[in-house]
Amino acid sequence: MPRAGLDPAAVTAAAAGLADEVGLANVTMGLVAERLGVRTPSLYKHVASQADLNRRIAVLALVEVGDALREALQGRAGRDALAAAAHTLRSYVVEHPGRYAATLPLNPEGPDDPIAVAGARVLDSLAAVLAGYAIDPADTVHAMRLLRSLFHGFATIEAAGGFEMDTDVDQSFEWLVDFIDRGLKA
Amino acid sequence: MPRAGLDPAAVTAAAAGLADEVGLANVTMGLVAERLGVRTPSLYKHVASQADLNRRIAVLALVEVGDALREALQGRAGRDALAAAAHTLRSYVVEHPGRYAATLPLNPEGPDDPIAVAGARVLDSLAAVLAGYAIDPADTVHAMRLLRSLFHGFATIEAAGGFEMDTDVDQSFEWLVDFIDRGLKA
DNA sequence: ATCGTTGGCTAACGCCATTAGCTTTTAGCT
DNA sequence: AGCTAAAAGCTAATGGCGTTAGCCAACGAT
Numbered sequence: 001m002p003r004a005g006l007d008p009a010a011v012t013a014a015a016a017g018l019a020d021e022v023g024l025a026n027v028t029m030g031l032v033a034e035r036l037g038v039r040t041p042s043l044y045k046h047v048a049s050q051a052d053l054n055r056r057i058a059v060l061a062l063v064e065v066g067d068a069l070r071e072a073l074q075g076r077a078g079r080d081a082l083a084a085a086a087h088t089l090r091s092y093v094v095e096h097p098g099r100y101a102a103t104l105p106l107n108p109e110g111p112d113d114p115i116a117v118a119g120a121r122v123l124d125s126l127a128a129v130l131a132g133y134a135i136d137p138a139d140t141v142h143a144m145r146l147l148r149s150l151f152h153g154f155a156t157i158e159a160a161g162g163f164e165m166d167t168d169v170d171q172s173f174e175w176l177v178d179f180i181d182r183g184l185k186a
Numbered sequence: 187m188p189r190a191g192l193d194p195a196a197v198t199a200a201a202a203g204l205a206d207e208v209g210l211a212n213v214t215m216g217l218v219a220e221r222l223g224v225r226t227p228s229l230y231k232h233v234a235s236q237a238d239l240n241r242r243i244a245v246l247a248l249v250e251v252g253d254a255l256r257e258a259l260q261g262r263a264g265r266d267a268l269a270a271a272a273h274t275l276r277s278y279v280v281e282h283p284g285r286y287a288a289t290l291p292l293n294p295e296g297p298d299d300p301i302a303v304a305g306a307r308v309l310d311s312l313a314a315v316l317a318g319y320a321i322d323p324a325d326t327v328h329a330m331r332l333l334r335s336l337f338h339g340f341a342t343i344e345a346a347g348g349f350e351m352d353t354d355v356d357q358s359f360e361w362l363v364d365f366i367d368r369g370l371k372a
Numbered sequence: 373a374t375c376g377t378t379g380g381c382t383a384a385c386g387c388c389a390t391t392a393g394c395t396t397t398t399a400g401c402t
Numbered sequence: 403a404g405c406t407a408a409a410a411g412c413t414a415a416t417g418g419c420g421t422t423a424g425c426c427a428a429c430g431a432t
Contacts, residue, residue, distance in 0.1 A: 030420090041423095142361035153339025183366075189410065226388085
């Protein structure tokens with residue numbers, strides 16, 4: 001029988017795709033194997049465990065988010081950059097809820113943990129957004145946490161179907177971006 | 187052998203306590219049974235399944251949060267109420283991360299689903315906070331979603347250890363409450 | 373052509389959720 | 403007080419999933 005020609009990246013990609021389709025919690029090793037046309041134990045030649053696979057999905061998601069943010073912020077500043085970052089993050093979570101969910105248990109095991117590296121790149125983009133506002137350097141950390149908390153919370157609740165659909169969620173999101181923009185200018 | 191004298195509430199309470207101690211994902215039926223001094227299958231006389239147990243934990247947490255909020259908001263308004271609600275929510279999540287995590291998959295199966303009822307009570311308290319500000323009625327929905335997203339996001343990231351500890355998280359939280367207060371006044 | 377490495381497979385183990393069916397306690401009724 | 407029926411516990415068993423061990427075939431380098 002011919003070989004499947006897998007590698008860690010291919011396994012991670014398949015798992016990430018499944019996570020978006022059926023939810024991260026329902027991504028089973030058997031399901032990933034089936035998707036790849038392989039038997040379950042074969043996966044262990046490429047990833048160490050299910051926990052390892054989840055970490056790889058998280059890194060993939062953080063890298064993708066980081067790239068998307070960097071691209072979206074090209075040449076933008078101030079309110080423009082804020083809106084671009086906000087929409088980019090929300091779109092990513094809506095389109096890839098499973099991948100994104102894998103990033104929630106942020107447990108960097110060290111400073112060179114790939115998850116910490118990829119996470120830091122995302123934070124750099126958020127810092128770039130804040131650079132467009134005149135913020136007391138002592139407050140930038142707080143403003144960063146504000147953005148992280150708000151975007152993460154909104155995306156998570158939206159992905160979980162936590163908002164009543166009788167009022168337009170897009171409209172709320174625009175209102176929210178505007179609210180933050182006004183606040184950061186003061 | 188004497189009887190254990192369990193009921194759904196006791197099982198739920200034990201499971202919620204374990205969730206706070208070992209994390210919701212690690213709450214196994216066997217662990218709950220052991221905590222209660224009972225064999226695993228006996229639990230099924232009181233709860234239908236593990237999913238049912240998780241929903242009960244979520245309801246418990248939402249009721250507790252709702253009660254805590256209502257009490258904290260007694261006689262307060264405006265910035266005072268906002269700060270009280272914020273601190274109450276954060277404290278609850280820090281002290282009961284496992285219970286709170288059970289509330290994340292918000293899937294109300296109907297308008298009389300206990301999870302929807304308990305959730306609505308929490309939202310009522312948030313609405314009470316906003317009542318202390320002069321907000322265009324058309325914008326209250328957006329402001330509600332702002333508060334939910336922000337508090338939920340902050341608490342979730344904090345509970346996951348997602349904030350670098352080199353800058354005081356308490357200080358960020360105060361800054362954040364102040365930021366929202368100023369914004370809601372404009 | 374061959375040899376070692378690599379990637380796939382089958383078989384097997386242990387843990388967990390769940391169900392079936394039995395036994396004993398216990399509350400309510402006479 | 404004694405009886406009965408439901409409720410609450412137990413043991414045994416099933417099926418799924420993660421993981422490991424050990425075997426064999428494919429493939430790249432010599």
